Amino acid sequence: MVSLIKLVCIDLDGTLLDSKKHISQRNAETIRRVVESGVHVTIFTGRSFGSAAHYLKELDIRIPAVFQNGALIIDPVSMKIFRSIELDANLAKRFVELARAYSVYPVVYESFFFEKDMAIENTYEGAFEQYFQLNSHRIRMVEDLSKELSQKKSVVEIALVGKIESVNRVIEEASAKLKNGYTVVENQKREREAFVEIFGPGVGKERALEFFLEMYAVTLEEVMYIGDNLNDASIMRMVGTSVAMMNAPDEIKMIAKHVTDSNDESGVAKALERLLLRERVGE
Structure with a gap:
């Protein structure tokens, strides 16, 4: 039996954000439903905190998030820094x-x-x-x-x-x-x-994930990761449910266990609906 997904980590550019750098209403609404179902949802991005913080606010993310590929882990609400590697x-x-x-x-x-x-x-x-x-x-x-x-x-x-x-x-x-x-x-x-x-040493989205596994007492099998590019490859190989966007390079789609629609087609929402929300309501 497949473990229930307890933690969802989502990339921003090319994944959650469309080509105009916006979050679609469907993506935002579906993430809200996932959080309401009891699953932890956060952002794993290569962006700096300053260039990504407004997206977390838009999504009402209230748990720590990953910036600059794991060099910084910070709670966007309390501004508590959990990891800072230079x-x-x-x-x-x-x-x-x-x-x-x-x-x-x-x-x-x-x-x-x-x-x-x-x-x-x-x-x-x-x-x-x-x-x-x-x-x-x-x-x-x-x-x-x-x-x-x-x-x-x-x-x-x-x-x-x-x-x-x-x-x-x-x-x-x-x-x-x-x-x-x-x-x-x-x-x-x-x-x-x-x-x-x-x-600096020990940076990478896959290394940042270790912090979340311990903080939320989840296993790799209970993690879903959604991404689209080369800096997502290592973490995709680790987690139980890996999802690549249709707009991702072929090498990333080959690594992922699932492929969803593109970032301009609310592919994140479709993956969450298909792989997580149906699972949790037993459809």
Whole structure:
């Protein structure tokens, strides 16, 4: 007999949010019904707290949630921080230097809570331009990222954006030269470019899940995860019920146990209705 689902973790971009970055009425209403049925529902996102908090408020999420791929776990109501993992600034500086050597675009994310938390040296051009346009209010232009990092003890993360082979070479050289103390999170690939994030040690949505298993005394089999991209792969392999969006890359759909409709078709709601709500009412 399949265990009842007791915890649902949902990604934001490409999953709960449609292409216009909105939560559909059907998604919001279905999540409300799931919570009323006694299931814990929370958000697991790569977004910063500042760029995601209003969505949690819209959904009335009242339990801890995961931001920046697990580097931050915080209760959005009480603002109690349960986990905060940063990247040593010296390590961050080494990644910036390696990025320059291989013509990879580095982005420094300086703080979990600063409004302008993204530092860059020049304007980005490439497959991820929309991301930088949508987050332009967060960006601070600096003359020299290495110099900025020399004045800090730690930062939240470094993003490496560029040709897939170039980003891979940065990661490979870092692995050969640098000691432990960082986590590589593959976020997205688009038009032969990669967006990879470097966090402090022990970061990842799958690592964040460990906190929730203990807090709510649930097993992996009792967890549902809904996502759409590369940073969702590891956690999807772990949980009892994994759901990929129709708009997810094929490699993610192959990992997931279920595939639902796209983020523009309220795929989250449809998955919850089919896999959870019917199960709980015995339909």
